[in-house]
Amino acid sequence: MLRKSKLFILLAIIALLIGCSAPIQNPYADQNNWAYFPENSQLKKVDVFLVCPTVYMGQNNSFNMEINDAQTRPNFVGALNMEKGIYEDVCSVYAPFYRQAGLNVYSLDATEAEPYFQLAYSDVRQSFEYYMQECNNGRPFVLAGFSQGSDMLLRLMKDLFQNESYNQRLVAAYLIGWRITPEDMARYPFLKMAQGANDTGVIISFNSEAESVKTSFIVPKTTLVINPLTWKTTGEHAPASLNLGAVFTDDDGGVVKEIPALTGAYLDQERGTLKVTDISPGEYPFVLDIFSQGDYHIYDYQFFYRNLQQNVAVRTEAYLEAHRK
Numbered sequence: 001m002l003r004k005s006k007l008f009i010l011l012a013i014i015a016l017l018i019g020c021s022a023p024i025q026n027p028y029a030d031q032n033n034w035a036y037f038p039e040n041s042q043l044k045k046v047d048v049f050l051v052c053p054t055v056y057m058g059q060n061n062s063f064n065m066e067i068n069d070a071q072t073r074p075n076f077v078g079a080l081n082m083e084k085g086i087y088e089d090v091c092s093v094y095a096p097f098y099r100q101a102g103l104n105v106y107s108l109d110a111t112e113a114e115p116y117f118q119l120a121y122s123d124v125r126q127s128f129e130y131y132m133q134e135c136n137n138g139r140p141f142v143l144a145g146f147s148q149g150s151d152m153l154l155r156l157m158k159d160l161f162q163n164e165s166y167n168q169r170l171v172a173a174y175l176i177g178w179r180i181t182p183e184d185m186a187r188y189p190f191l192k193m194a195q196g197a198n199d200t201g202v203i204i205s206f207n208s209e210a211e212s213v214k215t216s217f218i219v220p221k222t223t224l225v226i227n228p229l230t231w232k233t234t235g236e237h238a239p240a241s242l243n244l245g246a247v248f249t250d251d252d253g254g255v256v257k258e259i260p261a262l263t264g265a266y267l268d269q270e271r272g273t274l275k276v277t278d279i280s281p282g283e284y285p286f287v288l289d290i291f292s293q294g295d296y297h298i299y300d301y302q303f304f305y306r307n308l309q310q311n312v313a314v315r316t317e318a319y320l321e322a323h324r325k
Contacts, residue, residue: 028130033067033097035077036084041092046171046316047141048084048091049131051098051124051149053177055079058102063116065100067123073097078251083146083301085253086309090316091142094135096127100148106217106290117151124152125159136169140319142312143173146301147218150178150205157203162190171319173203174308177300179223180205193224197231197311198318204228204311206274208265208303210281210294213273217290218297223272228304229265231311237266240278245306246299263303276303 031037041047055075056065065072080095087093101116108116145153154175161167167190180203185191194202206225207218215221229238246262247255264277281294291297301308 026126026130027067028096028127029134033127034095035073035080035097036093036095038092038094041135041139044090044092045140045320046091047131047136047139048087048093048144049128049141049153050080050084050087050093050095051143051145051152052076052079052095052100053145053147053149054100054103054106056100056102058104063102063105064119065098065102067097067099074251081251081253082249083144085247085249086301086305087142087144087312089309090313094131096124098123098127098152103288103290120148121152121155125156128156128160132166138169140169140171140316140323142171142316143175145175145178147177147297150175154178154180154184157191158184158188162188167201170201172200172312172315174312175203175205177207177218177297178205179207179219181221181223185224193233194226194231195233198314200315200319200322206300206304208274208276208296208300210296211275211277212281213292213294215271216273216292216295216297218295219271219273222270225267225272225274227265227267227274228307228311233267235267235269237277238264240264243304243307244310246303247305248302258306260306265304 027033035052036050056069056072076097084093084095098120100120105113105116143153153173157173172194180193185193192202194204204226205223206228207223209216226233227238229242230236240261240263243261243263246259248257250256263279265274266277268275276296284296284299286295286298296303
């Protein structure tokens with residue numbers, strides 16, 4: 001009996017040691033943790049890794065969305081649907097659910113807020129690492145985000161894109177509605193901003209605002225930008241005739257209204273923001289307190305929808321042509 005007891009204890013210890021050394025499965029192996037995960041990515045030549053903007057409002061004692069939050073998930077998918085039409089014609093769409101920071105986090109002191117952003121980022125990084133290891137198979141890909149989604153992807157690029165194999169597969173990164181500073185470029189020289197309509201491996205970014213705006217929550221000082229109407233980084237005014245179509249969608253991604261030539265735009269050479277012309281702030285207000293009159297943040301994708309959609313196709317074709325064997 002004693003020998004059997006010792007044997008049992010020995011086997012239990014061995015099992016425990018084996019269990020402790022077993023690798024922890026990436027949570028993104030579970031497709032329930034993906035808002036979009038293609039059944040057959042081979043239908044398109046390129047993938048897009050799409051990260052959702054802020055949809056979780058937060059509560060008094062809750063600062064990150066729970067990944068299985070049944071109330072917020074429909075809003076999360078709805079926000080993705082308002083963007084993914086820009087990419088899905090040429091890309092297979094991968095979009096993770098993640099414990100994004102709530103809107104209430106943005107009212108906190110930066111030091112107090114950072115742990116909540118780090119938690120959100122840890123999910124985005126895990127999901128991207130799963131995608132690269134298990135799904136990418138050497139395929140070219142686009143990174144795409146808006147607002148907090150762009151912030152998460154910028155963090156990801158800073159951390160991982162010194163890896164040359166990632167940069168070689170990057171068609172472009174559409175990091176719209178977030179600031180990218182000259183200091184970022186100096187500190188991370190492997191990051192490159194777009195300079196034209198068809199350069200690849202680059203970051204495309206802009207922040208829309210009325211001509212009267214002098215500072216904003218997203219861009220308190222300066223940012224780097226490209227004009228989505230001219231695909232130039234210089235300051236000339238682009239007329240509304242270059243706007244292929246502003247598109248406003250419902251939560252399913254269906255087009256509710258499309259307005260060709262709605263706005264012109266030019267770059268503010270001091271702030272680096274995109275000054276939007278031919279409309280007034282009263283026509284396109286933003287109701288959240290953290291934004292001021294004339295901040296068109298929420299409309300970044302909508303105002304320039306068709307130009308962005310066309311540009312994704314142009315950059316994808318440029319990438320595929322350059323890498324054709």
